Amino acid sequence: MKFPREKLVLFSLRAEFVDLQNLLNFSKKHRAFKRSFYITINYPDSFDILLVRQGELSKIIRIAAAENKPPKEVNLKDVGEKTKHTDSSIVNMGFVDDQLLAMINADLEDQNVVRETDPSDFAPAELLKELSTQQFSGILSVRRRSEKSYALVNEGEFALVYLASGGRNKDDFIKYLNQGKDEISVKILREIPEDASYATSAQVELLVTSTNRVLEEFSAILGRNIVKKITEISLKGVTKEFDFFNSFKITDEARIEGEPKVDTDSLTRGFASFFNMLTDSLSTISGGRHIAVLKKALQDYRFALNNLKFFEFVKEQIF
Incomplete structure (x- = not known):
């Protein structure tokens, strides 16, 4: 799974070459790493995402490849056991701001979901008009193949955009929706985490x-x-x-x-x-x-x- 990020720090490293505990300890002590980031670990049957806020591990969520299985929270020991017994585990790490981290967390918690669309009934223009008309405030979680992208909407207006492909404004977001509308699903969450309302x-x-x-x-x-x-x-x-x-x-x-x-x-x-x-x-x-x-x-x-x-x-x- 590919998430938006400010800067990719680790890319496609085999898990056996990454000491997660040392990496997390390092992030607490060194100013350059005392910031927010995520670590993803891809397994053949699932992936883990570690959410780190300002150098402190906030949460670890495991998402199964099978869509009928809900995400579940795990601990660092569970991650260690999983990587130890999985031959091909790939690690990525990306710096993010607190706002994006808060939106990823809200999405994975899967609460306050208003509705979800799938490619068969997704019409970008209608969705955007509806958000504006209703003066909707919340998060749009967009999935396109193996990519996750996010937008924060405040009273019908786009406040923040984070595309996995790198775009950061409303025009980029609309273009992304239109280009991939046949393979996009959107989850709409009526929630604005406190961190997501702050300036980046x-x-x-x-x-x-x-x-x-x-x-x-x-x-x-x-x-x-x-x-x-x-x-x-x-x-x-x-x-x-x-x-x-x-x-x-x-x-x-x-x-x-x-x-x-x-x-x-x-x-x-x-x-x-x-x-x-x-x-x-x-x-x-x-x-x-x-x-x-x-x-x-x-x-x-x-x-x-x-x-x-x-x-x-x-x-x-x-x-």
């Missing part, structure tokens, strides 16, 4: 990195101490409206650090508000150079930020 780690990283790039450019012109002081004042101000900024701190290098748990819209609006406060102060003391500095700092991030609709909430016309 990539979205957080984008906004933090681009903000730090701005601070770096202004520090080179105005000096680090001045920029750090302005950042502290702006952070204190924006926290009154967007409390997720309580999770942020300012380093001695005048950079911000934090891992907020907040929805994408609030994250984007909050960072735009923070950005507005920063630039109001920085523009006053930069002698009218602030637009040129902002352009230089954000040039590499402009398209990704535009996709988040970040510039819609920013007061300055930068690009």
Whole structure:
């Protein structure tokens, strides 16, 4: 079974060459691996999927090849016994964000299922119209041959898309459905796990990195101490409206650090508000150079930020 992922870390390794316990212990101790991922183990008659959230093993689910057998939760010892007595067991490992991990978990738990379609009665256009009309909120779990893909829908609008083939937006999802409609089944779940409603780690990283790039450019012109002081004042101000900024701190290098748990819209609006406060102060003391500095700092991030609709909430016309 192939699931979506951000990055494939292990690919088609024989299980006897992978020490799962050591791998899980390693993920707890080392920062680079202290993140969410899954490990799949394919057997001739079934497969196991280990769900790991922020370095901690959350759950192991075994799914039989026979469709009439429901998924069941197993433990690490069961996995060890299975791999020991199976000649051909193949291991894959993929990094994912918490949102996708939550959707995979909800799908495999198989609860809160509204209905399921099969290839014989699947009409993509009708399904999408129905979701929009009903302002449906929940998860779409899409199976196409040996692939699993997911979409999070919030009040009829697509919030997140994860395709096994790599697509990440609504257009990719619709194209995927139409191209494979004769071999696609869809499970509709009326559930939005809490983690799935949060902004993705990539979205957080984008906004933090681009903000730090701005601070770096202004520090080179105005000096680090001045920029750090302005950042502290702006952070204190924006926290009154967007409390997720309580999770942020300012380093001695005048950079911000934090891992907020907040929805994408609030994250984007909050960072735009923070950005507005920063630039109001920085523009006053930069002698009218602030637009040129902002352009230089954000040039590499402009398209990704535009996709988040970040510039819609920013007061300055930068690009």
